[in-house]
Amino acid sequence: MSDAVPEPVVVQPVVAPLTSAAVVLVATIEPGGESAVRAVLPDLAAFARSIGFRVPSAGLACVTGFGSEAWDRLFAGPRPADLRPFQELRGPLHHAPATPGDLLFHVRAEQMDVCFEWVSQLLGRLGNAVKVVDEVHGFRYFDHRDLLGFVDGTENPVGDDARSAALVGAEDPPFEGGSYVVVQKYLHDLAGWNALSTEQQERIIGRTKFTDMELADDVKPADSHVALNTVTGADGTERDILRANMPFGSFERGEFGTYFIGYAADPGVTEQMLRNMFLGNPPGTHDRILDFSTAVTGTLFHAPRADFLDAPPPPPSPARTTAVPEPQASAPAAPAVRDGSLRIGSLQESAP
Numbered sequence: 001m002s003d004a005v006p007e008p009v010v011v012q013p014v015v016a017p018l019t020s021a022a023v024v025l026v027a028t029i030e031p032g033g034e035s036a037v038r039a040v041l042p043d044l045a046a047f048a049r050s051i052g053f054r055v056p057s058a059g060l061a062c063v064t065g066f067g068s069e070a071w072d073r074l075f076a077g078p079r080p081a082d083l084r085p086f087q088e089l090r091g092p093l094h095h096a097p098a099t100p101g102d103l104l105f106h107v108r109a110e111q112m113d114v115c116f117e118w119v120s121q122l123l124g125r126l127g128n129a130v131k132v133v134d135e136v137h138g139f140r141y142f143d144h145r146d147l148l149g150f151v152d153g154t155e156n157p158v159g160d161d162a163r164s165a166a167l168v169g170a171e172d173p174p175f176e177g178g179s180y181v182v183v184q185k186y187l188h189d190l191a192g193w194n195a196l197s198t199e200q201q202e203r204i205i206g207r208t209k210f211t212d213m214e215l216a217d218d219v220k221p222a223d224s225h226v227a228l229n230t231v232t233g234a235d236g237t238e239r240d241i242l243r244a245n246m247p248f249g250s251f252e253r254g255e256f257g258t259y260f261i262g263y264a265a266d267p268g269v270t271e272q273m274l275r276n277m278f279l280g281n282p283p284g285t286h287d288r289i290l291d292f293s294t295a296v297t298g299t300l301f302h303a304p305r306a307d308f309l310d311a312p313p314p315p316p317s318p319a320r321t322t323a324v325p326e327p328q329a330s331a332p333a334a335p336a337v338r339d340g341s342l343r344i345g346s347l348q349e350s351a352p
């Protein structure tokens with residue numbers, strides 16, 4: 001019986017492999033720019049097809065996310081249940097700032113030219129409707145190492161575990177298959193870090209540097225990065241996120257950093273990790289990685305399912321936005337999925 005077959009939930013390529021190159025753009029929407037942003041959303045997948053089809057080996061994967069305030073400026077109807085502004089944290093020594101960001105574009109590929117071209121097409125269409133407030137061109141460093149010299153990403157969940165860690169489930173039906181993304185730009189004090197012995201560095205991270213083995217529990221300090229980021233839920237099971245960190249740097253600016261990108265089904269998990277790092281758990285044991293890494297940005301986004309971008313819901317009423325009236329053509333009908341029906345089929349990756 002065909003009407004019993006659930007339609008697949010087509011997700012953005014959140015659970016995509018780490019690549020050699022990535023561009024991360026955070027942008028704000030200028031007053032009145034909402035309609036231009038809405039108008040480009042259904043074309044994002046086509047940009048990826050036009051570019052990706054010519055270079056299939058590049059594995060182009062683009063994810064688009066929206067900040068909490070921007071959501072209300074762009075869309076009527078229900079909001080993702082856990083979309084909220086990034087929570088600034090002030091620990092005794094270290095600060096996680098909350099910084100502006102209405103739109104996130106996370107573009108991954110094996111070649112930088114492919115990432116660059118997608119962004120170029122995007123910004124060509126958006127023109128002055130948006131202002132880019134942060135742009136990072138990340139690269140894969142030897143053995144998947146960060147610029148601190150440690151392999152980064154080893155304990156990321158894979159397969160079904162990655163999907164359940166990163167993608168919203170049936171608890172929020174209209175947004176099932178979406179993901180909450182926290183991004184933070186960290187700048188490293190490499191001179192200070194490199195003045196430490198390898199053993200000191202290993203006790204800060206919680207893993208060995210050369211062989212990338214986790215330190216034994218009786219050796220691993222409570223304020224190591226790995227210990228503070230091992231988070232368990234009320235039932236004692238480990239709560240994971242999916243990280244897509246990228247190293248980046250500029251010799252001109254003297255900047256050497258890690259761009260943290262954490263996808264989660266529940267942003268509360270990422271927030272708990274950040275509280276552990278900045279405030280300590282128990283309080284007083286802040287993550288020693290922060291003594292050598294300063295967070296200079298911090299924003300939370302929701303990356304909805306791909307079919308949401310293909311046919312976004314109508315814009316909010318004019319009272320909630322500064323947008324000029326939209327032409328009829330760019331206000332497509334709300335997709336059937338937003339009626340709250342479950343549509344739980346398989347979670348399928350979309351091309352963009």
Ligand code: HEM
Binds near residue numbers: 186225230241262274
């Ligand atoms: C693990 C680096 C920021 C969450 C690791 C590892 C490294 C690393 C080298 C060990 C290997 C691995 O399993 O990936 C960094 C650097 C950061 C950073 C250089 C920025 C300066 C963060 C932030 C979070 C986070 C902000 C969370 C909000 C995690 C988690 C693990 C991990 C969950 C795995 C822990 C485990 O289960 O073993 N990170 N990280 N990291 N990091 Fe980070």
